[in-house]
Amino acid sequence: MxxxxxxxxxxxxxxxxxxxxxxxxxxxxxxxxxxxxxxxxxxxxxxxxxxxxxxxxxxxxxxxxxxxxxxxxxxxxxxxxxxxxxxxxxxxxxxxxxxxxxxxxxxxxxxxxxxxxxxxxxxxxxxxxxxxxxxxxxxxxxxxxxxxKLATGIAPQNASPIECLSDRELEVFRLIGEGHKTRDVAEKLHLSVKTIETYRAHIKEKLGFKDGNELFRFAVEWVNSEMKR
CATH class of the missing domain: 3.40.50.2300 (Response regulator)
Known part of the structure; x- marks a missing residue:
């Protein structure tokens, strides 16, 4: 359009x-x-x-x-x-x-x-x-x-663990939760597959996931909860 x-x-x-x-x-x-x-x-x-x-x-x-x-x-x-x-x-x-x-x-x-x-x-x-x-x-x-947060320098106790992600990591996380494969995410964000794989690794480390399946399940649940707001 x-x-x-x-x-x-x-x-x-x-x-x-x-x-x-x-x-x-x-x-x-x-x-x-x-x-x-x-x-x-x-x-x-x-x-x-x-x-x-x-x-x-x-x-x-x-x-x-x-x-x-x-x-x-x-x-x-x-x-x-x-x-x-x-x-x-x-x-x-x-x-x-x-x-x-x-x-x-x-x-x-x-x-x-x-x-x-x-x-x-x-x-x-x-x-x-x-x-x-x-x-x-x-x-x-x-x-x-x-x-x-500005006054204390401390995030609220009920802050989402997702808040530790960078802007780009959050975007990759959201796209994973929407069901996009690594190659699809790379094409959508105009980045290389290797770069997306690096972001996935960082996300898993920050959120404490052992493997990609845990990351995928959590991302899907998060996206679904966002849709219900």
Whole structure:
């Protein structure tokens, strides 16, 4: 699907938004929600990183909304690429993935906010407006966890063991849990099979697994639990 733009010359006073998500239903629903607001307008859509970078160039949005999981790469990689080329462009992550695991990573990568897709519509609009205003947005509970961690230097006692993984290791772990074989993961992340095998070895070591079967079972269980959120 080519990147789609919806520019309107007579609505330049509105804040323009670009949506990057590979699910058409999500894009359409989010666009409908945003376009109901008098001061906001969806100016374009993209379903992968390549389309997103092209759409940013064409549309020049005031902000972009990105999902963590995209077809050809991770939203985390897209954040980093956008911040290199467009350092002042605000990014809000809207995702089904647990914010306790991804929010801090997204902010470190350059995003200005993180909100989960199951949140109430008014919270999504609030997040958009705060990010447009130059503020950081996460949920109240996530903000409290981040402040506590910053103040004490200690992760919460109920922290997931997955948090010890690097961003790339977490992406490989998620793809394993989705059922992708090593070669498939390598192709999807544009890396060599040997590199993915190295990541798998690091993940097993960090999580204390004896073999690939244990890793696979745990990854599948984790992905399934994410889907139920």
């Amino acid at each position: 080519p990147a789609k733009t919806t520019a309107k010359v007579n609505q330049r006073s509105k804040h323009s938004v670009l949506i990057v998500d590979d699910h058409p239903v999500v894009r359409q629903g989010l666009a409908q929600l945003i376009n109901q607001e008098k001061d906001l307008e969806v100016r374009g859509y993209a379903e992968d990183a390549f389309q997103a970078m092209q759409a940013i160039k064409d549309v020049q949005p005031d902000m972009i909304i990105v999902d963590i999981s995209l077809k050809d790469t991770s939203g985390m990689d897209l954040i980093k690429d956008v911040k290199i080329q467009y350092p002042n462009l605000p990014i809000l992550i809207l995702s089904m993935h647990d914010e306790s695991l991804y929010a801090e990573r997204a902010l470190r990568a350059g995003a200005k906010g993180y909100i989960m897709k199951h949140e109430a519509t008014e919270r999504v609009i609030t997040a958009i407006r705060r990010v447009l205003a130059g503020e950081i947005y996460v949920s109240d509970s996530m903000a409290a966890k981040m402040v506590s």
